[in-house]
Amino acid sequence: MPHTIRTERLVLRPAGLRGARAFWHEVRGWDVLGNTSAWPYPLSYAHTVFMLRKAWLEDEGAYVFYPTLAGRPIGSIGLHRQTESVFSLGYMLGREHWGRGYATELVRAMTRFGFRQLRLEQITADVAVWNSGSRRVLLKNGFRPTGRTFAGYSQAHRREIAHDSFVLDLVDIH
Numbered sequence: 001m002p003h004t005i006r007t008e009r010l011v012l013r014p015a016g017l018r019g020a021r022a023f024w025h026e027v028r029g030w031d032v033l034g035n036t037s038a039w040p041y042p043l044s045y046a047h048t049v050f051m052l053r054k055a056w057l058e059d060e061g062a063y064v065f066y067p068t069l070a071g072r073p074i075g076s077i078g079l080h081r082q083t084e085s086v087f088s089l090g091y092m093l094g095r096e097h098w099g100r101g102y103a104t105e106l107v108r109a110m111t112r113f114g115f116r117q118l119r120l121e122q123i124t125a126d127v128a129v130w131n132s133g134s135r136r137v138l139l140k141n142g143f144r145p146t147g148r149t150f151a152g153y154s155q156a157h158r159r160e161i162a163h164d165s166f167v168l169d170l171v172d173i174h
């Protein structure tokens with residue numbers, strides 16, 4: 001597990017307990033969590049720590065980072081093991097940081113990390129059908145829609161919602 005990953009404007013550091021409260025303050029709103037599937041709403045600080053711990057305990061199964069600005073977490077981005085060579089990508093940023101190209105920059109750094117350091121063959125991402133901003137971030141990073149739409153359970157919505165699935169293959173980026 002690397003200590004940090006640097007992008008042009010952000011420093012990604014492993015999502016540990018240090019920074020967890022700032023992270024929680026950034027992401028706990030409905031406008032953020034309502035677009036995710038793994039995070040419940042409302043989200044308590046205690047549950048945030050529980051979710052982060054769960055990711056650490058996955059050992060080699062999850063690589064979750066806080067993108068930080070001036071040392072302060074503004075959200076999270078992570079790769080989660082599906083198989084040995086296929087990981088799924090997830091990310092979220094606090095509302096006030098949207099629209100500045102940060103997610104595009106972060107996804108580029110994480111896919112590079114996944115293919116180069118973790119030696120993955122494929123990275124997948126699932127996006128709620130209404131989430132045009134996230135879809136755009138993936139397309140700008142070379143992900144392609146598989147054409148598969150499926151009902152995936154959203155903890156925040158407490159029901160299944162329609163998702164579109166995307167993939168980026170190692171062979172596509174060479």
Ligand SMILES: CC(C)(COP(=O)(O)OP(=O)(O)OC[C@H]1O[C@@H](n2cnc3c(N)ncnc32)[C@H](O)[C@@H]1OP(=O)(O)O)[C@@H](O)C(=O)NCCC(=O)NCCS
Binds near residue numbers: 098127131
């Ligand atoms: C999705 C999210 C990470 C995007 O972060 P961001 O830093 O604002 O993204 P970027 O600025 O890098 O890029 C967003 C792109 O989507 C476009 N966009 C944003 N909202 C849009 C909308 N409603 N319709 C169409 N395009 C939209 C932007 O114009 C931009 O594209 P451009 O650079 O070609 O103009 C952020 O909105 C977020 O955290 N949302 C809540 C959690 C979430 O949705 N996570 C992803 C789950 S799959």
